[in-house]
Amino acid sequence: MASFDGFEYEVIVVGSGAGGGMATHVLTEAGIKVLLLEAGREYDPVTETPMFRQNHEAPLRGTSTSEKNFGYFDATVDGGWQVPGEPYTEAPDSRFMWWRARMLGGRTNHWGRLVPRFTAADFKPFSTDGVGTDWPVDYGEIAPWYDKCEALIGVCGDNPGLDDTPSSAEGVLLPPPKPRVMELLLKSACESLGIAAVPMRRAILTEPKDDRQACFWATPCGWGCAIGAAFQTTTSVIPWARQTGNLKIVTNAMVKEVHLDDSGKASGVTFVNRLNLENVRVDGDHIILAASACETARLLLNSKSEAFPTGLANSSGQVGRNLTDSLGAGVSGYIPALRDRPKYNEDGHTGNHLYVPWWDREGQKNGELNFSRGYHFEVGAQFSSPGMGIAGAVDGYGKQSKDHIRSNYGTYIGLSLRGEMLVSDDCYCEIDEDTVDQWGIPVLKFHWKWSEQELNQVAHGLEWGRKIIEAMGGVVNNPDRTADEAIEAGGQIIHEVGTTRMGNDPSTSVCNQWGQTWDVDNLYVMDGGVFVSNPHKNCTITILTLAMRNATRLAEQLIASRER
Amino acid sequence: MSKIYRAKMSRRESIRRLSAMTAVVMVGGVPVSCDTVEPEAPQAKGSPSAGHWPGIELEPITGPGYGTDPIVSAPTVPWSLTLNETQRDQVAVLSDLICPADERGPSATAVGVPDVIDEWVSAPYAGQQRDRVQIINGLQWLNDEAQLRFGSDFVGLTEEQRSAILDDIAYRSQYGIAELEQPARFFSRFRRLVFGAYFSSPEGIQDIGYVGNVPIAGDYPGPTDEAMEHIRQVASDLGLPPITEYVNQY
Numbered sequence: 093m094a095s096f097d098g099f100e101y102e103v104i105v106v107g108s109g110a111g112g113g114m115a116t117h118v119l120t121e122a123g124i125k126v127l128l129l130e131a132g133r134e135y136d137p138v139t140e141t142p143m144f145r146q147n148h149e150a151p152l153r154g155t156s157t158s159e160k161n162f163g164y165f166d167a168t169v170d171g172g173w174q175v176p177g178e179p180y181t182e183a184p185d186s187r188f189m190w191w192r193a194r195m196l197g198g199r200t201n202h203w204g205r206l207v208p209r210f211t212a213a214d215f216k217p218f219s220t221d222g223v224g225t226d227w228p229v230d231y232g233e234i235a236p237w238y239d240k241c242e243a244l245i246g247v248c249g250d251n252p253g254l255d256d257t258p259s260s261a262e263g264v265l266l267p268p269p270k271p272r273v274m275e276l277l278l279k280s281a282c283e284s285l286g287i288a289a290v291p292m293r294r295a296i297l298t299e300p301k302d303d304r305q306a307c308f309w310a311t312p313c314g315w316g317c318a319i320g321a322a323f324q325t326t327t328s329v330i331p332w333a334r335q336t337g338n339l340k341i342v343t344n345a346m347v348k349e350v351h352l353d354d355s356g357k358a359s360g361v362t363f364v365n366r367l368n369l370e371n372v373r374v375d376g377d378h379i380i381l382a383a384s385a386c387e388t389a390r391l392l393l394n395s396k397s398e399a400f401p402t403g404l405a406n407s408s409g410q411v412g413r414n415l416t417d418s419l420g421a422g423v424s425g426y427i428p429a430l431r432d433r434p435k436y437n438e439d440g441h442t443g444n445h446l447y448v449p450w451w452d453r454e455g456q457k458n459g460e461l462n463f464s465r466g467y468h469f470e471v472g473a474q475f476s477s478p479g480m481g482i483a484g485a486v487d488g489y490g491k492q493s494k495d496h497i498r499s500n501y502g503t504y505i506g507l508s509l510r511g512e513m514l515v516s517d518d519c520y521c522e523i524d525e526d527t528v529d530q531w532g533i534p535v536l537k538f539h540w541k542w543s544e545q546e547l548n549q550v551a552h553g554l555e556w557g558r559k560i561i562e563a564m565g566g567v568v569n570n571p572d573r574t575a576d577e578a579i580e581a582g583g584q585i586i587h588e589v590g591t592t593r594m595g596n597d598p599s600t601s602v603c604n605q606w607g608q609t610w611d612v613d614n615l616y617v618m619d620g621g622v623f624v625s626n627p628h629k630n631c632t633i634t635i636l637t638l639a640m641r642n643a644t645r646l647a648e649q650l651i652a653s654r655e656r
Numbered sequence: 657m658s659k660i661y662r663a664k665m666s667r668r669e670s671i672r673r674l675s676a677m678t679a680v681v682m683v684g685g686v687p688v689s690c691d692t693v694e695p696e697a698p699q700a701k702g703s704p705s706a707g708h709w710p711g712i713e714l715e716p717i718t719g720p721g722y723g724t725d726p727i728v729s730a731p732t733v734p735w736s737l738t739l740n741e742t743q744r745d746q747v748a749v750l751s752d753l754i755c756p757a758d759e760r761g762p763s764a765t766a767v768g769v770p771d772v773i774d775e776w777v778s779a780p781y782a783g784q785q786r787d788r789v790q791i792i793n794g795l796q797w798l799n800d801e802a803q804l805r806f807g808s809d810f811v812g813l814t815e816e817q818r819s820a821i822l823d824d825i826a827y828r829s830q831y832g833i834a835e836l837e838q839p840a841r842f843f844s845r846f847r848r849l850v851f852g853a854y855f856s857s858p859e860g861i862q863d864i865g866y867v868g869n870v871p872i873a874g875d876y877p878g879p880t881d882e883a884m885e886h887i888r889q890v891a892s893d894l895g896l897p898p899i900t901e902y903v904n905q906y
Contacts (some may be wrong), residue, residue: 250904270878273887280896308871434883439868480852
């Protein structure tokens with residue numbers, strides 16, 4: 093058994109976000125000792141979250157800056173689109189944005205907590221429409237794990253039984269909050285167009301659970317949640333793992349290389365201690381990488397050896413390939429009929445209470461659409477705490493302008509398209525041999541290009557977004573905007589996955605269905621890298637679920653091998 | 657805090673051009689004696705002068721920001737304020753013209769908007785520094801324009817005189833008038849900051865009717881009866897399917 097700093101352990105986990113946090117919880121709960129390496133600093137939401145703060149208490153009224161890209165109060169520590177001293181590069185004509193955090197819990201501290209499940213068709217894209225690659229697992233195998241995972245983290249929502257919304261087992265879900273008036277109007281408008289708006293599933297406790305409190309309907313979830321109502325690993329799986337006594341966490345440990353021994357097994361990792369710049373080598377019998385899809389790919393590509401000259405576990409050449417993000421595009425407008433509407437507390441769980449799932453797989457089956465995968469609309473339409481953008485398009489000055497803002501606030505609606513892009517040879521990351529970060533680690537270079545499929549889907553979404561807003565009696569902003577103008581940059585939706593995909597064939601995939609790399613059997617990937625495709629449903633619930641399933645199997649194997 | 661103004665135009669060139677337009681006693685905030693021409697009497701309503709955007713360049717603010725890991729539960733502003741007293745006075749006057757007190761809420765200055773503007777233009781971030789250049793130039797343009805039309809700084813004008821100038825730059829349609837484009841864009845940006853700062857202040861939050869950010873035990877109460885009645889009527893007026901309470905499906 094390996095040891096570090098007097099602590100003996102069986103498994104090294106790299107990364108403490110969704111995948112690493114869940115794997116750590118499962119293993120430590122099963123009695124297995126884990127050394128968890130996190131590149132960022134220690135972070136405690138209980139004491140650090142700015143609960144109940146208002147914009148006027150923050151510098152620049154909380155407005156986004158180059159140092160806090162999602163606003164002053166956003167939970168992200170030492171990160172955002174750039175991490176100081178840790179660049180990434182883009183190939184010519186490629187645009188890619190990579191959100192990172194350097195903190196315990198990673199991006200789970202600020203994520204949207206939107207947790208829709210993949211459907212049976214989502215796991216079998218090739219069998220469904222002849223495009224792409226099927227996953228090595230099907231919905232029937234994963235569904236019980238979704239249930240277990242949802243029950244553990246706490247998910248509010250319901251089972252509307254639509255084609256795009258698989259149901260959870262009875263008793264798993266917590267009740268969703270009531271819709272706000274704008275969402276009710278949207279639902280009615282959608283009905284008039286023959287489509288549905290239903291409760292958004294979110295990882296928010298609407299009832300107390302274990303040592304976590306229920307949501308008290310205040311403070312944006314993106315700032316973090318001191319009471320544990322909004323799921324993040326730092327108020328749940330990581331503290332629980334600590335309580336087992338089976339966990340040692342090393343923060344500020346930026347892992348740069350995974351080592352291979354003569355027998356072809358992973359033997360440990362080297363990390364840079366970010367506080368004193370020392371390289372520290374630690375041994376490990378089993379190594380789980382969950383550093384985020386791109387960071388894990390980078391780590392493997394940077395771990396070169398005689399056996400693996402192009403990067404560890406990369407005999408397939410697929411490490412870094414098959415990179416996808418969700419498609420993003422926005423449609424917005426305002427509803428004149430809602431001017432001066434009655435005011436009430438619309439904070440709710442601070443996210444969208446309703447959303448519009450994908451509605452036209454039938455049309456795609458019948459060849460009526462010029463793109464093959466779905467999207468959904470998230471809804472931004474709440475009377476939230478005013479910020480610096482409130483003046484909108486007001487003209488003039490004086491009382492008239494002031495009254496105009498008062499009347500119009502609460503009439504605005506934004507629909508955010510989140511769609512599935514196809515896996516493409518044009519989208520991948522590789523090591524930029526000319527650039528290293530401040531720790532001396534070679535950085536990633538991103539390659540990115542949208543295909544017609546994506547632009548066609550966004551064009552469809554813009555058209556339907558406008559239809560929905562117009563059905564609400566609304567006026568659409570920028571109605572002539574094209575898909576090319578509206579499509580957001582690759583990576584910008586922060587759903588990047590696929591760089592170490594799983595599969596049934598070692599020559600075309602990096603991992604088997606258990607996240608175990610084909611090339612090195614004691615090396616696992618448990619982050620979004622293992623995704624085979626990127627269905628439009630926000631990826632985190634599936635990262636959590638696969639990590640739970642695959643870490644459970646590993647725990648069972650480790651325990652069985654002890655008893656032998 | 658001191659700051660350095662650097663006009664793109666030489667002072668002599670600037671004086672020559674302004675003198676050619678009308679009698680000028682102030683240029684770039686500095687008094688200039690005009691020994692041959694008496695200033696024209698201020699008019700109650702003047703017409704906009706030809707383009708005279710000051711083109712002031714500013715030394716960039718290079719101090720530290722709050723960093724990528726500020727203590728968000730105890731916010732502080734690490735940078736110093738940079739507007740001088742004259743500019744602060746002008747910001748105050750302009751802020752209250754944009755956002756005056758009325759029966760529903762106080763004025764911009766009553767809730768500290770000039771402090772927010774000063775904090776904003778003094779911040780070491782790219783967006784705020786762009787705003788700083790635009791705003792310092794805009795404030796100077798207003799003073800120059802006031803001098804050209806009425807022979808006084810903007811702050812010294814009557815209400816009517818102030819309005820006469822603002823009416824020429826307060827509308828987006830004026831972006832299309834070459835000599836007014838820059839002042840109109842300045843005004844639009846400044847107005848956005850003033851209203852943003854006002855409505856995000858505690859008094860502004862109350863004014864606009866935001867009633868959230870309070871903890872609620874139990875279920876989220878959802879819309880009030882009044883709000884439900886209103887939205888049902890809106891849907892009905894639009895000819896949409898009737899709005900009913902959402903029933904969760906399990």
